[in-house]
Amino acid sequence: MNLSPKKNLIYLFDSVVPSRYVHKCRRFFFFDPFYGNDLAHRGRLSHYGSDERKAFARELKKIRSETELLIEDIEAYHIYMAVKRTQKVPGDIAEVGVYMGGSAKIICSVKGDRHLHLFDTFEGLPQVDDIDAVWPFYEGKFAASYDKVRDYLRHQENVTFYKGIFPDTSGPVEDKKFSMVNLDVDCYESTKKCLEFFYSRMSKGGIILSHDYTTTPGVRKAFDDFFEDKDEPVLETAGSQCLVVKV
Numbered sequence: 001m002n003l004s005p006k007k008n009l010i011y012l013f014d015s016v017v018p019s020r021y022v023h024k025c026r027r028f029f030f031f032d033p034f035y036g037n038d039l040a041h042r043g044r045l046s047h048y049g050s051d052e053r054k055a056f057a058r059e060l061k062k063i064r065s066e067t068e069l070l071i072e073d074i075e076a077y078h079i080y081m082a083v084k085r086t087q088k089v090p091g092d093i094a095e096v097g098v099y100m101g102g103s104a105k106i107i108c109s110v111k112g113d114r115h116l117h118l119f120d121t122f123e124g125l126p127q128v129d130d131i132d133a134v135w136p137f138y139e140g141k142f143a144a145s146y147d148k149v150r151d152y153l154r155h156q157e158n159v160t161f162y163k164g165i166f167p168d169t170s171g172p173v174e175d176k177k178f179s180m181v182n183l184d185v186d187c188y189e190s191t192k193k194c195l196e197f198f199y200s201r202m203s204k205g206g207i208i209l210s211h212d213y214t215t216t217p218g219v220r221k222a223f224d225d226f227f228e229d230k231d232e233p234v235l236e237t238a239g240s241q242c243l244v245v246k247v
């Protein structure tokens with residue numbers, strides 16, 4: 001792996017600091033001193049006087065105080081909106097890449113009666129390819145406690161957990177249709193496998209949303225390759241996500 005000196009430093013830092021502190025520490029040590037308010041406010045959600053956005057911002061602040069959430073405010077709002085606006089689309093909801101359950105909690109806040117299927121190794125990233133190593137991604141990064149995440153979401157109804165590498169764990173949902181899928185798996189192979197599994201199972205009007213499309217080359221390549229011969233455009237959103245509506 002051939003990384004720049006700064007990325008080498010980040011890689012070293014990530015391997016010695018416990019994962020639950022990594023995000024906060026990295027912002028403090030690597031980002032904020034260099035970029036100041038620009039990055040500290042990156043992804044801030046403007047509310048333009050909207051009561052719904054203000055209420056969401058309050059809920060998000062609460063979630064951030066309860067658990068570690070690895071997405072920006074505006075990205076969190078995209079998840080919220082995608083779940084909300086697919087209410088009349090038939091099908092369940094799935095998330096692959098749960099980590100500590102923060103994004104799943106956002107989904108729960110607006111999913112209604114729809115069933116939510118949560119997939120994660122809970123032991124961190126599976127083996128990564130060279131394309132993923134340009135960021136300091138490595139096997140085992142983002143490990144989270146399965147028991148703690150289950151406990152965190154214990155009051156949410158119609159939620160099922162699947163521990164292990166996706167798609168090995170996909171058997172129980174093979175016959176399901178989906179209205180919304182949130183992907184946050186960081187790497188090429190995982191993203192590719194998720195698209196291969198979910199695309200044909202999306203209902204018309206269903207949304208696939210993915211984190212890291214603009215920031216990690218593996219995720220971008222998996223999407224761009226997969227959708228090259230499909231009718232759906234891959235829409236790059238503000239923040240780092242991309243979004244596809246099944247036609």
Ligand SMILES: C[S@@+](CC[C@H](N)C(=O)[O-])C[C@H]1O[C@@H](n2cnc3c(N)ncnc32)[C@H](O)[C@@H]1O
Nearest residue numbers: 069070097099103120121124165166184185190
């Ligand atoms: C960046 S974290 C997810 C962050 C979370 N969505 C949030 O907003 O806080 C990426 C997660 O993807 C999981 N992951 C990556 N590839 C996977 C795969 N093939 N199967 C299951 N989990 C996977 C990792 O275990 C890790 O928890």
